[in-house]
Structure formats: C-alpha cells, structure tokens
Amino acid sequence: MTFLLSMKLAWRSIVANKVRSFLAMLGVIIGVASVIALVSVGQGARLSIQRHLESLGSNVIEVHSQGWEVRFTPELIEDLKTRVAGVKYAMPVIGLGGNLKWRNNFIDTPAQGVTQDFLEIREFKLAGGRNLSEVDVRQRRRVLVVGAAVAKQLFRGVNPVGQEVYFNNQRFTVVGVLAAKMPDQEYGIDRTIYLPYTTAQRLMGGASRIDTINIKAAGAKEASQAALQLRRIFFKMYRRPDAAYVMSRDDMLKQVAEMNRTMTLMLGAIAGISLLVGGIGIMNIMLVSVTERTREIGIRKAVGAQNSQILGQFLIEAAIISGAGGIIGILVGSGASFLIRRFGPPTALSSFSIFVAFGFALLVGAASGVWPAAKAAALQPTDALR
Amino acid sequence: MSAAFMLEVENVTKVYRLGRIKVPALRGVTLAIRPGEMVAVMGPSGSGKSTLMNILGCLDRPTGGAYRLDGEEVGKKSDRELASIRNRKIGFIFQSYNLLPQLTALENVELPLIYRGLPARERRRRAEEALVRLGLKDRLRHSPRELSGGQQQRVAIARALAARPEVILADEPTGNLDSRAGEEILAVFQELNAEGITLVMVTHDPNVARHSERILRLADGRIVSDERVRPQERISARELLAVLPAAEEGVNEK
Ligand SMILES: Nc1ncnc2c1ncn2[C@@H]1O[C@H](COP(=O)(O)OP(=O)(O)O)[C@@H](O)[C@H]1O
Ligand SMILES: [Mg+2]
Numbered sequence: 195m196t197f198l199l200s201m202k203l204a205w206r207s208i209v210a211n212k213v214r215s216f217l218a219m220l221g222v223i224i225g226v227a228s229v230i231a232l233v234s235v236g237q238g239a240r241l242s243i244q245r246h247l248e249s250l251g252s253n254v255i256e257v258h259s260q261g262w263e264v265r266f267t268p269e270l271i272e273d274l275k276t277r278v279a280g281v282k283y284a285m286p287v288i289g290l291g292g293n294l295k296w297r298n299n300f301i302d303t304p305a306q307g308v309t310q311d312f313l314e315i316r317e318f319k320l321a322g323g324r325n326l327s328e329v330d331v332r333q334r335r336r337v338l339v340v341g342a343a344v345a346k347q348l349f350r351g352v353n354p355v356g357q358e359v360y361f362n363n364q365r366f367t368v369v370g371v372l373a374a375k376m377p378d379q380e381y382g383i384d385r386t387i388y389l390p391y392t393t394a395q396r397l398m399g400g401a402s403r404i405d406t407i408n409i410k411a412a413g414a415k416e417a418s419q420a421a422l423q424l425r426r427i428f429f430k431m432y433r434r435p436d437a438a439y440v441m442s443r444d445d446m447l448k449q450v451a452e453m454n455r456t457m458t459l460m461l462g463a464i465a466g467i468s469l470l471v472g473g474i475g476i477m478n479i480m481l482v483s484v485t486e487r488t489r490e491i492g493i494r495k496a497v498g499a500q501n502s503q504i505l506g507q508f509l510i511e512a513a514i515i516s517g518a519g520g521i522i523g524i525l526v527g528s529g530a531s532f533l534i535r536r537f538g539p540p541t542a543l544s545s546f547s548i549f550v551a552f553g554f555a556l557l558v559g560a561a562s563g564v565w566p567a568a569k570a571a572a573l574q575p576t577d578a579l580r
Numbered sequence: 581m582s583a584a585f586m587l588e589v590e591n592v593t594k595v596y597r598l599g600r601i602k603v604p605a606l607r608g609v610t611l612a613i614r615p616g617e618m619v620a621v622m623g624p625s626g627s628g629k630s631t632l633m634n635i636l637g638c639l640d641r642p643t644g645g646a647y648r649l650d651g652e653e654v655g656k657k658s659d660r661e662l663a664s665i666r667n668r669k670i671g672f673i674f675q676s677y678n679l680l681p682q683l684t685a686l687e688n689v690e691l692p693l694i695y696r697g698l699p700a701r702e703r704r705r706r707a708e709e710a711l712v713r714l715g716l717k718d719r720l721r722h723s724p725r726e727l728s729g730g731q732q733q734r735v736a737i738a739r740a741l742a743a744r745p746e747v748i749l750a751d752e753p754t755g756n757l758d759s760r761a762g763e764e765i766l767a768v769f770q771e772l773n774a775e776g777i778t779l780v781m782v783t784h785d786p787n788v789a790r791h792s793e794r795i796l797r798l799a800d801g802r803i804v805s806d807e808r809v810r811p812q813e814r815i816s817a818r819e820l821l822a823v824l825p826a827a828e829e830g831v832n833e834k
Binding site: 199206207210489490492493494495496497498499500501503574575576579 | 634637639640659660663664666667668672674678679680682683691692694695696739743
C-alpha cells in the first residue's frame with residue numbers, strides 16, 4: 195500500500211516537472227531506441243544471409259574464381275568429381291539476370307545457368323513439369339525451370355509448364371516449376387529461374403566465363419575435407435592461395451554466426467555507453483530534485499516518514515523515469531526499425547534486445563537514483579526544514 | 581501514560597557548529613510540563629525558542645542533557661524510533677505551515693497516516709474528520725495555494741490532529757496570520773487542550789501567550805522565568821472571536 199502511494203507521489207512529482215523529467219528520460223529513450231533499432235538491422239541482415247545460405251542446400255561448397263585468368267572449364271569440373279574424395283555432384287554456375295516476359299506481364303529476375311544436378315545440389319523439389327536434362331545442356335536448349343515465386347508473380351495462376359516466355363528478348367519454353375522453399379518471401383531463392391549453363395554462355399556471348407562451381411559432398415565431414423583438398427588443387431594450379439575462393443556452406447554459416455557475435459558485442463557496447471549516459475542524466479535530475487525538495491523531505495520527516503520511506507520514494511521516482519523512458523524507447527526503436535525496413539535494408543525486431551535494453555535501462559535508472567535517494571534520506575529533519 | 585510529566589527536560593544544551601565557530605543556542609534548560617498543560621514560550625528573537633521546540637519535537641537532538649517524553653528517554657533512540665515518535669506522539673505546527681504544495685488539503689492531512697501504514701479508507705476517514713472539525717469541509721480537494729494563510733494553518737493543525745498525538749508543539753503558529761485568523765487558531769488550541777492534549781506554543785505576542793495557562797521566558801539560551809497565568813487574566817479565544825469583526829472567508833489574508 196505504501197508502495198502504491200509512493201508510485202503516486204513519484205508520478206506526481208514527475209508530472210509537475212514535465213520538461214525536466216522528459217529531458218532526464220531522453221538519454222534512456224535514445225539509448226533503448228538505438229539499441230533496438232540497430233539490433234533489428236543487424237538481425238535482419240543476419241537472417242536474410244542465413245536464409246540464403248540455408249536455401250543453398252546442405253554440404254555444399256562454393257568455389258569462386260578470383261581473377262580474370264582463373265577460368266573453370268566443364269572438363270575441370272568433371273575432373274574434380276573424380277579427383278576429390280566425397281564429392282557427389284559438381285556443376286558450373288553462371289549468374290545472370292534479366293527481364294522475363296510472358297504475354298503482357300514481365301518481371302526482373304535473377305537467373306542461373308546450371309546443369310540438371312542443380313535440383314539435387316540445391317535440394318529443390320519439382321512442383322510440376324520436369325527438371326533440366328543432360329540433353330538440354332548438351333544441345334544448349336532454350337528451356338527454363340522457374341522458381342515458385344516466379345510462377346506466382348508472372349503467370350498468375352496459369353500453369354507455366356509449356357508456356358512460351360521471353361528472357362532478355364530470347365524465346366524460351368518453361369519445362370518445370372519448383373516447389374517453394376520460403377513461401378513467405380516475395381524475393382529470394384524462390385524468385386530465380388534456371389537454364390542450362392551452355393545456353394547461358396551462348397546468351398552472354400563473349401562474357402561467357404564460368405566463374406563459380408557448386409559442389410555437393412556426401413556429408414558434412416566429407417564437405418570440410420573436400421574444401422581442404424579443393425584449396426590445395428587450386429593452389430597448385432595457380433600458385434597463389436587466393437586464386438579460387440573455396441567456401442563450404444557450413445563455413446559461411448559459422449562466419450555469419452561470428453559476424454553476428456561481433457555485431458552483438460559492438461551493439462552491446464553502444465547500448466552500455468548510451469544507457470550509462472542516460473543514467474548520468476537521471477542521476478543529475480535526481481540530485482537537483484533532492485536539493486530542490488529539501489523542504490519537502492523535511493516536512494515528510496517531521497510528520498514521521500522513515501528514512502527508508504524517503505529512500506523508497508526517490509528510488510521509485512528514478513525507476514519510473516527510466517521505466518517510462520524505456521517504454522518510450524521501445525516504441526521509438528520499433529518505429530525506427532519499421533521505417534528502416536520500409537525504405538532500406540530488411541530488419542527483424544529481436545525480443546531479446548528489447549528485454550535486455552529495457553532491463554538495463556531500469557537497472558541504470560535505479561542505480562543512478564540510489565545515491566541521490568540516500569542523500570535525501572540521510573537529511574536531519576531540522577536541516578531539511580531550514 | 582502514567583508518567584508525572586509529559587515533557588521533561590534536564591539541563592539540555594544545544595551547540596550549533598558553523599565551520600569552526602560554535603554557536604551555543606541552549607545553555608542548560610531544565611523544565612517539566614505535565615500532561616494536559618497549555619504552555620507558551622516567549623523570548624526575544626535568537627533566544628533559542630525554536631531550538632528548544634525542535635528538540636522537544638524530536639526534529640533535532642540535544643548536544644547535552646536529558647529529555648524524557650512521556651517517561652521515555654529520547655536521547656538513546658535511533659532515527660527510526662524518533663521518526664515513529666514524531667509520527668505517533670507529536671503534532672508539530674510551524675509558522676510557515678509547511679504543507680506540501682503538490683498535494684491537496686486532504687492528502688496533506690493523510691500524510692502522517694500514510695507513513696504509519698494505515699489502510700486507505702481509515703486514513704481518508706480520519707483526515708476528513710479532522711478537516712471538517714477545523715471548518716474546512718469545503719476545501720478538502722483544494723491545493724494549499726488556493727487557501728488563505730489561516731486556512732493553511734488549519735490544514736496543518738488537522739494534519740497534526742488526524743495522527744491523534746499526545747502533544748502538540750507550535751512554533752509561532754499565528755506569526756503569519758492576521759488577528760482574527762490567529763484567534764481562530766488559538767480557539768482550536770484551547771479546545772484541543774481542554775480535551776487533554778498537552779500543548780506548547782512559541783510566541784512573542786503577550787496577548788497570544790495569555791491564551792495559555794503557563795508562560796516560560798527564554799533569554800540567551802536559558803529559562804529566565806516560569807509563571808502561571810492567573811485564571812482571570814487568561815483569554816478565551818471563543819469569547820474574543822464573538823466580539824471581533826467577522827472576516828470574509830476565502831480571502832487571502834497575510
Ligand atoms: N542551524 C543553525 N546553525 C547555526 N546556528 C543556528 C542554527 N539554528 C539556530 N541558530 C542560532 O541559534 C540561536 C537560537 O536560534 P533560534 O532557536 O532559532 O531562536 P529563536 O527561535 O528564539 O528566534 C541563534 O543565535 C541562531 O542564530
Ligand atoms: Mg524561531
């Protein structure tokens with residue numbers, strides 16, 4: 195009951211000094227809001243990378259050429275399949291993109307030149323039609339397998355299989371549709387089209403370099419061993435360590451996790467500093483408040499308030515300021531995160547960061563209230579009333 | 581309860597320290613006040629009246645000597661116990677009222693009861709009762725700023741009264757009031773005293789002092805006289821109020 199009343203009294207003194215209380219809160223608001231917004235940006239980036247990597251399929255190794263002279267030939271890729279232990283599939287990948295047109299609809303979409311093995315490597319399932327075939331690759335056929343999001347966005351309910359489309363003004367036939375991997379996403383892995391890499395080479399004319407190889411190993415252990423062996427092979431071929439960039443998906447996931455940890459640490463430091471500054475603001479206000487309200491403290495003591503009751507009142511006041519600042523900070527931070535997602539990179543609110551920021555704000559608020567509150571409580575009644 | 585004296589002070593001294601300078605405010609005061617007495621303390625400015633009242637009210641500790649309140653030695657008590665004594669046994673009235681401006685009259689009166697931990701309903705009932713008794717029935721939700729000086733002092737008395745103290749100590753309670761408002765306060769004091777509350781008030785107005793039954797005079801930190809007011813010379817505030825011209829209620833008197 196005394197607690198409720200202390201709340202009421204504290205609230206009233208906060209309201210009575212609106213501007214001052216708000217300024218005291220501002221540090222906490224900015225601290226909490228920036229932590230929440232920043233973490234949501236980091237979280238969004240991490241999630242989208244992680245999703246992308248996961249959609250690549252498990253036990254996959256990507257090899258990228260690093261330099262103009264580093265060319266991957268179909269023969270080399272075939273050779274790797276037998277030379278490297280534990281490799282189940284290996285295929286060249288040519289990335290391209292362009293305009294896909296069907297009747298009067300068109301979308302811009304990324305495209306990948308691959309072989310029939312892409313279905314197994316990327317762990318896709320067909321929703322309809324057929325996969326690319328060896329014959330398609332050998333004969334450079336103008337056939338496409340389209341992702342689920344492409345089917346949905348371009349064909350609008352019509353079954354794409356057998357439809358004639360134009361990809362960068364070249365006529366293609368859709369032979370297959372993939373099942374969605376991430377049905378909730380408009381963009382990403384499901385919004386890609388796949389064609390024979392030989393066809394892609396022809397489309398691109400002179401720039402038809404194979405700069406990426408996708409390899410799928412039999413298991414996780416085989417994948418990391420294969421990655422080591424691949425690095426050795428390319429080192430021997432080009433006599434420099436960075437000619438080919440070999441990275442297993444597990445390595446990438448680890449790297450993303452590491453990146454995430456660094457970022458979390460950095461954001462934690464920012465959070466700590468800004469909330470500390472907020473806490474100093476609160477302490478300053480509380481000290482002013484104690485000085486300004488010496489008489490009030492004297493009156494309360496004269497009518498019989500215990501030191502602990504005075505202490506409690508000032509602590510609650512500090513906690514309310516920081517708590518209210520924390521709540522406003524959560525709202526502002528969430529709003530900022532929403533706006534960033536609207537106009538910039540993807541964001542993802544993390545309930546963990548919200549809890550931590552709010553909890554830390556309360557803690558800092560209470561801690562910075564302790565000293566002024568103890569000062570207030572220790573006053574002699576006559577000294578306070580003078 | 582059974583103590584012969586309500587307030588008993590023996591050779592009390594008080595020395596204020598201002599840096600290296602020592603200011604002796606009380607130089608050995610001895611006095612005893614029986615339960616139910618009404619005493620006025622007089623003396624020139626700086627003679628130590630407020631210092632004595634603060635010690636009697638447990639707002640400050642004496643430098644030397646002994647002080648017994650209702651038979652209990654106060655000097656050995658902890659801060660915690662002193663707060664509890666202030667809360668339960670003593671009602672202190674100040675010249676400058678000392679109300680909390682951010683609270684209503686009612687909440688101000690509830691304050692000591694809050695610190696005592698009384699349930700809200702009981703608090704509210706007692707506070708209303710005290711304010712009604714002091715003629716402030718229509719002012720319960722007013723802020724002190726909206727009240728005249730006399731009304732504020734009556735709120736302060738209600739605050740003391742609601743706690744049902746055994747002693748009321750008043751340091752120049754009528755010092756800031758005009759004669760009619762002051763007289764109304766004195767009328768309340770005489771009524772409370774008639775009901776058995778021990779009452780000590782500081783004044784430098786001889787006419788105010790004559791409302792009590794005993795007058796102590798301080799000079800330079802010592803008691804220089806202690807005399808009874810002859811019953812025929814004692815002023816009854818009620819009788820005096822009947823012949824004073826009526827003041828308008830609610831007007832801010834200074
Ligand atoms: N807190 C204090 N610090 C130093 N000196 C004080 C303090 N309070 C009172 N005094 C001094 O003590 C003496 C008595 O003061 P006080 O009790 O207030 O007198 P009165 O109420 O009779 O006017 C005065 O000389 C005054 O200046
Ligand atoms: Mg004085």
